[in-house]
Amino acid sequence: MTTDLRVLRRADWDEWYGKLELAFGGVAESPEEQALWSDLTEHDRSLGAWDGDECVGTAGAFTFRITVPGGAAVQVAGVTMVSVASTHRRRGVLTSMMRRQLDDVRSWGEPLAVLTASEPAIYGRFGYGIATQQLRAEIDTARVRLSVPDGTDDVRLRLVQPDAPDVREACEAVYARQVPARPGMLERRPGWERLPLLDPESDRKGGSPLQCVLARRDGDVVGYARYVNKPDWDAAGPKGTVELRDLEAVDPAAYAALWRHLFDIDLTSKVKMYNRPVDDAWQHLVSDNRRCAVAPRDSLHVRLVDVGAALEARTYQAPVDVVFDVADPFCPWNEGRWRLTGDAKGASCARTSDAADLSLSVRELGAAYLGGVSLASLAAAGRVRELRHGALAETSLGFGSVVAPWLPHGF
Incomplete structure (x- = not known):
């Protein structure tokens, strides 16, 4: 291999990220998304492979703390933004980046590296194993009913602006309470609270702006749900879809109240989700699991560095x-x-x-x-x-x- 592998310089980020976008299909992200990833990129933990003046490979590693069984938060390298130019396949570019990156992670004293894979067959040869799954589902809310626990009616719900500072702070506080209770969850470092709020108009594809509902009991925020409403109609009438982005709650009653809200939104007949835990409790609240089109998919790949x-x-x-x-x-x-x-x-x-x-x-x-x-x-x-x-x-x-x-x- 004749390419030069080096730590990413700030001045090279635009070209580096542009080559990443090209490797992932060549469709440029929205300016809002590009700006977010520009701000979150840790340049001293990112690598570029260069063939002369051309960037032909990218890889990065975010600084995270992940919950492990027992509740401890362990330092971990979040491997990200990995790509190789189509013109430089089979030249050892990916292997050289993985080699350098794992050596770096070891030198940083981080015992784990984790990633999500665009193609799950890629990373096993570098020692990554598929450790978690995410649940996808499409619930037919016209036919499926919920059975909610006692106390659900005591929870009060309020629609709010998702990006209002007090709302963002309240949601992050609820999220932070959940992190120690479930392995695989990431502590959100400053700046990462912007990720679930990312809502560029160019990506909505007929959907509403991001919606947020807060759950309160005795004045305290005990949960939230963020979602998008996609209206649709046919000759028989409305058949809109609620697409759930994320939902967290501190107890069963607040959790059930939020799900009941999603089921009850006017002019809709489906709730879709793309990333929920495989043991998510709504599966025990629904009247007919067969009409929920449940399907798992690989999610977090884990690599023991030490x-x-x-x-x-x-x-x-x-x-x-x-x-x-x-x-x-x-x-x-x-x-x-x-x-x-x-x-x-x-x-x-x-x-x-x-x-x-x-x-x-x-x-x-x-x-x-x-x-x-x-x-x-x-x-x-x-x-x-x-x-x-x-x-x-x-x-x-x-x-x-x-x-x-x-x-x-x-x-």
Whole structure:
């Protein structure tokens, strides 16, 4: 490879981002979206591959803290904006960027790297495992009814301007309360509160401006929903669609009140969602799940950059005492045997010469890390090998999570 790989300079951002847009189809984003990503880009954590004066590859890494099982917030590199020019395929550009990036993440002392993939087949060879799924659904609200819990009628709802400073602050406070309770959620650093409010007119495609409803009880904000209304009609009458962007609530009654609002919007007959947890509770409130067109899709891909530090950072819902024999040819510092000892209070993980109980690659550890993919299911696919009888069941139970891990928004 003859390309030059270097840290992104501020003066090069426009060309760098333009090449990213070209790689993703060549349709320029709205000025509002470009401005947001320009502000959020961490230049010293971003890379460009250059062939002379031409940018032919891009990659970045946001600074995040992610919730892991047990509730701790762990420093993580949010890998983003990865592209290679179509003229420079099969020249090692992507591999060189992944190599440099993981070396950098290790030098920054961050035990994990995470990403969402435009094509999920790309990143397994670099040690990333699919750790979370997101739920998509289209609910036929003309036929499906909700059964809500006691206390729902005590919640008061109010339509508000989504970008009003006090509304934005109230929504962020509700979101922040949810983060420690679910693995995979990201603490929102300053500036990231703008992402869910992004609403360029050019992207609406017949939909309304972004709507927001706040849920209150005794004067306190206890939840919110942000959505778009897409009106439609045929000879039989109205058949509009409510497209849910995001919804958070601090208790079941507030949660149910928000969903009931979405179901009751006039002139609509569908509620669509594109990213909800796979264990989202509305599935237990609806009268007919078959009319909800539920479908999962891969979401967060996780890569253990430092096996020992990553496994120590989370807790385990049942006691574990296991020796992993880890294969990691792309990051060889992780290869070898590691003894993990942990429970719900904490964990330790260190190198050992003891005999291995389970054999697997770092990709499987990444898939299982947040508790949404069981080691037992990976073993059934031949991805994990049990070397000590009973070790698989014990460890798989310990790695689980009471709630499904979920990434609430992309990056």
